[in-house]
Structures are given as C-alpha cells and as structure tokens.
Amino acid sequence: MDAVAAMQPSWNLGNSLDAIPEETSWGNPAATKALFDTIRGQGFRSVRIPVTWSNHQSATAPYTIDPAYLSRVKQVVDWALSDGLYVETNVHHDSWQWIATMTTDHDNVRARFDATWTQIAREFRDEPAKLLFESVNEPSFTNATDAQKTQLLAELNTSFHTIVRQSGGRNATRLLALPTIGCTPDQKLMDDLATTMASLHDPNLVATVHFYGFWPFSVNIAGYTQFNADVQKDMTDVFARIRTTFVAKGIPVYLGEYGLLNYPDYTHPAPIEQGEAFKYFEAVGDQARTNGVTTALWDPFSYLNRATLQWRDPALFAQVKSSWTTRSGTAASDLVFVPKSGPIAARTITLNPNGTTFRGLWLGNRRLVEGRDYTVAGTQLTLTAALLTQVTGDRAYxxxxxxxxxxxxxxxxQLSVITYDPPVLSNATGTATSFAVPTQFRGDVLATMEAKYADGSNAGPASWTPYQQFNTAFSPDYAGNAITLTADFLNTVKDNAPVALTFHFWSGATATYHVTKAGSSVTGNAS
Structure with missing residues (x-):
C-alpha cells in the first residue's frame, strides 16, 4: 500500500513502445532520457511504460523476443528508474492481437504468453524494486462467455504470477499488478479479480483498472455535453466500488489509465467543451485522493508534446496537477456569451466552490471591484453590464x-467573454463521402447535433439516440466555416429520406438543417 501510494501521480508513455509495428509508428518520437527528466520535473512520481511485444517476437515456438527490442525496452525502463521514478511495464496490445484468441487456441496462446513472460522476467529479474510488472493490458477473449472470460483471465494471471515469482532475483517479491477483464471497474469483474488475488496468498499484489468516465460524456454522444449529475454519479460510484472491493481491505489499486476517450486530441476539434473537461479532471483528482487510488494519466500524445517536451495545453495540465493535492473551485460554465448588437445585460453564473472559498474576480492582473464590476450572493456570481461592456469593447466575434x-x-x-450572433447555415451539395454544411459560426461554438427522420425516428450510426457522436458523425471546421458530416454518418442515412439536423451551440442557439441522400449525392438545405 505504501509503495503504490508513493507512485502517485503517474503518467503513461502511451503510443510509443506499445505502438505497432515500431516505436515511432504512431507519431511520437523515440523516447529519450530527457523525456523522463521532464516527467519527473513536473511532479510525477511514476510512469507506466506499455509494451507491445508481438511485432518483435516469433509467432511460433519458442516465441523468441528480438534481443535488440528487449534491450531497447530495458534502456527506456532504466532511464525512468534512474530518475527515481517507479515504473510499471506490461504486455499491452498483444491482448487483442493474439491473447484474445485463447478461447479457440488455448494451448498456443498459453504457451506464447508463458514464453513471453519467462523472457521478460529473466531480463528484468535484477532491476530495482521500483519496477512493477502488469500481466496484460485490458484483457479480452473473443467469442467467450462471461464465465469463460473469468476462467481464462484467472489462468493467465496465475501463470504470470508463478513465472515471475519462480524467476528469482528481485522478482521473488516484486510488486505485480493484475487486471480485471478489460481493466473495467465493474463490480463483478473486480470481485473475480479479488478472488484470484486471494488464491495466490501473496502480499505484493496490486489491482489495476482503468477509468475514462461515463461513456456518453467521454465521447460526447446522446446529449451528454456537460459534467452533469449522471456523469458525476458514475464517477463517485466507480471510486466507491474500488475502495470497498480493494483499498478498504488493504489491497492497493493502480488506476493504470484515466482520462477522457476523445479529449484532448490536438488533431481534431475538441469533442468536449474545455470547462466541462476541466471539471471532470478536477473531480477525478478529488476522488482518487479521497479513496486512496494512484492514478496514471493516459497520454498517447495529447498532453505532453514529446518533440518539444512542452505541455500542449498548459491550463489543462495546471488543472490536472492541482488536483493531485487539492480541490479547485469551478462554475456552471466557463463561457459567457454576449450578443453582437443591442444592450448588454448583466449575467449570473453559479459557482461550484468544491469546499473552498471564492476570493474575487480578476481581469488579467487587475483585481475587479465587488459591487461595481460584479456581485456575489451565496454561489451566484453576477457580472455587471458595465464590466461586460468594458470587456467586449467593440464586440468583435x-x-x-x-x-x-x-x-x-x-x-x-477562467470565464471567456464571447461576442456572438446565432450561427447561419447555407444550402450545399456534396457526396456521401464528402459533405460540408457552410456555416458562419459568428463567434459561437458547436456543442452537439441531433438527427431525425420526418417520422421522428433517429438517423445516423447511433440509432439509439438522436444525438450523434462528436467527430464521428459530425465535426466543426471553424477555420473553414463549415460543419462536416462524415461518411460514417451519411452512409447510414436512408436514400431519399430527408433528415432534419438540429445543431446545438454553447450560447444556447440552435440551427436546423435538412439533408437528403440519393445514392452517392447529398443535398443540404438551411431552414
């Protein structure tokens, strides 16, 4: 428990040694010692180094791992250890590349799994105790019943434990992390893992699960654009289950990955509004501290730019870093919309102090004056019309x-004061593989899109909800003045059946648009 607590906070070297087929194949530069120096300097105390072995290993017996690749993994691990960081390494995408076929290819998968861990254990047997092993990342088994999945994972975890412990050296007592099916924190799956751990009679075991939040919010689908009560309850329920099942019984938990599934991704428009994402990360930090869970931020490339060793979004990282030690106050929104024309009215925003105390309002380095620039009544912060007039100036969009x-x-x-007018959409033609709705955003920001046929039924790949998935069915192009409807969306639309699209914007404005597909042709009409 003490060792895993000392690992907080943790960071993932994602999309590097786990990339397929090579370390740099997924866009990151090769890992360097300077990278770990940076991570340590930013306050992290451990790193997870995911490794995919299959592309550097014989697919047939004796399943030999390429010595050069094994040496490269050891070099990266040793760089992190030399910085005083705890390190966890694992068998990563092998889980779906070949381990998942264990249902129908049991003996070969088991032989390869055992051979893989025999080689890894031998290579790292004398490494410091700060190195942890994780048996397999997000294990799954194709065409298996729930009972079969439980049995197969228990078999792999038990074999992993036996192989490592019998390899000698520091592996005799090294901390070993065991996952649930899919690394999912479902109660039944955690209970199954707890049963396996109890059967091993080993005090040096760590439970590991992952957390990416309430799925509809994490990907922005079904209208879950905000960090609302449902999203919050899902989070608190998960952490309560983790605490009750493991932590309260003296079993440490390493949250090997956490974040939001599609946020941030600097190569696409943000699917989750920044303030809503900030509230999520603030709350994760609080739940982790409250429940005694060590958290490892999943970073495929989105947080730290590994070419420059700078944070892509310093404000986001500041929120994440602060959450390791304390709570931060938030608000119902971080967006304050002011109309382009007409009189400017005062705006009231609900503060969420999160156990702290509101101290005041600033504009740059200037502290604003209560009573003149703003007023506070309980948790209600009101920005005066005079302040908003001053901030908006000539009211450029x-x-x-x-x-x-x-x-x-x-x-x-942070409260962004934004001048806007309701967005304006225009008619267009295109194809089912390339269609864009001409859009004058006029300062506004797209939140979500509903899609329905004339009879009221849902249109689009997510047929169970009218609200389609951000960046999967549609995506804003602010620089190009357009909203793209993706091929994934249009290819599911019925021919000659008009679809009414309702675009919802963060100002509260909506805009309706109709699209009709006829074969490969698509026409769009503004309403």
Missing part, C-alpha cells in the same frame, strides 16, 4: 477577454 474567478486554493476558474 469570438473571445473578447478572459476573467478569472479565484478561490482560496486550487487553480483559478
């Missing part, structure tokens, strides 16, 4: 200024 609500602790909550 977009962000005119950023206010900071500061609290007694944690990071300030």
């Amino acid at each position: 977009g962000v005119n200024g950023v206010l900071q609500a500061r609290f007694r602790q944690g990071v300030p909550w």
Whole structure:
C-alpha cells in the first residue's frame, strides 16, 4: 500500500513502445532520457511504460523476443528508474492481437504468453524494486462467455504470477499488478479479480483498472455535453466500488489509465467543451485522493508534446496537477456569451466552490471591484453590464477577454467573454463521402447535433439516440466555416429520406438543417 501510494501521480508513455509495428509508428518520437527528466520535473512520481511485444517476437515456438527490442525496452525502463521514478511495464496490445484468441487456441496462446513472460522476467529479474510488472493490458477473449472470460483471465494471471515469482532475483517479491477483464471497474469483474488475488496468498499484489468516465460524456454522444449529475454519479460510484472491493481491505489499486476517450486530441476539434473537461479532471483528482487510488494519466500524445517536451495545453495540465493535492473551485460554465448588437445585460453564473472559498474576480492582473464590476450572493456570481461592456469593447466575434474567478486554493476558474450572433447555415451539395454544411459560426461554438427522420425516428450510426457522436458523425471546421458530416454518418442515412439536423451551440442557439441522400449525392438545405 505504501509503495503504490508513493507512485502517485503517474503518467503513461502511451503510443510509443506499445505502438505497432515500431516505436515511432504512431507519431511520437523515440523516447529519450530527457523525456523522463521532464516527467519527473513536473511532479510525477511514476510512469507506466506499455509494451507491445508481438511485432518483435516469433509467432511460433519458442516465441523468441528480438534481443535488440528487449534491450531497447530495458534502456527506456532504466532511464525512468534512474530518475527515481517507479515504473510499471506490461504486455499491452498483444491482448487483442493474439491473447484474445485463447478461447479457440488455448494451448498456443498459453504457451506464447508463458514464453513471453519467462523472457521478460529473466531480463528484468535484477532491476530495482521500483519496477512493477502488469500481466496484460485490458484483457479480452473473443467469442467467450462471461464465465469463460473469468476462467481464462484467472489462468493467465496465475501463470504470470508463478513465472515471475519462480524467476528469482528481485522478482521473488516484486510488486505485480493484475487486471480485471478489460481493466473495467465493474463490480463483478473486480470481485473475480479479488478472488484470484486471494488464491495466490501473496502480499505484493496490486489491482489495476482503468477509468475514462461515463461513456456518453467521454465521447460526447446522446446529449451528454456537460459534467452533469449522471456523469458525476458514475464517477463517485466507480471510486466507491474500488475502495470497498480493494483499498478498504488493504489491497492497493493502480488506476493504470484515466482520462477522457476523445479529449484532448490536438488533431481534431475538441469533442468536449474545455470547462466541462476541466471539471471532470478536477473531480477525478478529488476522488482518487479521497479513496486512496494512484492514478496514471493516459497520454498517447495529447498532453505532453514529446518533440518539444512542452505541455500542449498548459491550463489543462495546471488543472490536472492541482488536483493531485487539492480541490479547485469551478462554475456552471466557463463561457459567457454576449450578443453582437443591442444592450448588454448583466449575467449570473453559479459557482461550484468544491469546499473552498471564492476570493474575487480578476481581469488579467487587475483585481475587479465587488459591487461595481460584479456581485456575489451565496454561489451566484453576477457580472455587471458595465464590466461586460468594458470587456467586449467593440464586440468583435469570438473571445473578447478572459476573467478569472479565484478561490482560496486550487487553480483559478477562467470565464471567456464571447461576442456572438446565432450561427447561419447555407444550402450545399456534396457526396456521401464528402459533405460540408457552410456555416458562419459568428463567434459561437458547436456543442452537439441531433438527427431525425420526418417520422421522428433517429438517423445516423447511433440509432439509439438522436444525438450523434462528436467527430464521428459530425465535426466543426471553424477555420473553414463549415460543419462536416462524415461518411460514417451519411452512409447510414436512408436514400431519399430527408433528415432534419438540429445543431446545438454553447450560447444556447440552435440551427436546423435538412439533408437528403440519393445514392452517392447529398443535398443540404438551411431552414
């Protein structure tokens, strides 16, 4: 328990040694010692180094791992250890590449799994105790019943444990992390893992699961654009289950991956509004501290730019880092929309102090004056018309200024003051593989899209909800003044059946648009 607690916080070297087929195949530069120096300098105390072995290993017996690749993995691990970091390494995408076929190819998969861990254990047997092994990442088994999945994972975890312990050296007592099916924190799956762990009679075992939040919010589907009560309850329920099942019984938990599934991704528009994402990360930090869970941020490339060793979004990282030690105040929104024309009215925003105390409002380095620039009544922060008039200036579309609500602790909550007009859509033609809705955003920001046929039934790949998935069915192109409807969306639309699209924007504005597909042709009409 003490060792895993000392690993908090943790970071993942994602999409590197786990990339297929080579370390740099998924866009990251090769890992360097300087990378781990940076991670240590930013306050992380451990790293997870996922490794995919299959592309550097014979697919037939004796399943030999390429010595050069094994040496490269050891070099990267040793760089992290030399910085004083705890390190966890594993068998990663092998889980779906070949381990998943264990249902129908049991003996060969088991032989390869055992051979893989025999070689890894031998190579690392004398490494410091700060190195942990994780048996397999997000294990799954094709065409297996739930009972079969439980049995197969228990078999792999038990074999992994036996092989490592019998390999000698420091492996005799090294901390070993065992996952649930899919690394999912479902109660039944965690109970199954607890049973396996109890059967091993080993005090040096760690339970590992992953957490990416309430799925509809994590990918922005079904109208879950906000960190609302449902999303919050899902989070608190998960951490309560983890605490009850493991932590309260003296079994440490390493949350080997956490984040949001599609946020941030600097190569696509953000599917989750920044303030809503910030509230999520703030709350994850609080839940982890409250429940005694060590968290490893999953970073495929999105947080740290590994070419420059700079954070892509310093404000986001500041929120994540602050959450390791304290709570931060937030608010119902971080967006304050002001109309382009007409009188400017005062705006009231609900603060979420999260146990801290509101200290005041700033514009840049200038502390604003309560009573003149803003008022506070309980958790209601009101921005005066005079302040908003000052910040918006000539009311150019977009962000005119950023206010900071500061609290007694944690990071300030930023309020972007935005001038807007309701977006305007235009008619267009295109194809089922390339269609864009001409859009004058006029300062507004797209939140989500509904799609329905004339009879009220849902249109699109997510037929169970009218609200389609952001960046999968549709995506804003702010620079190009368009909203793209993807081929994934259009290819599911019925021929000659008009679809009514309702675009929802963060200002509260909506815009309706009709698209009709006829074969490969698509026409769009603004309403």
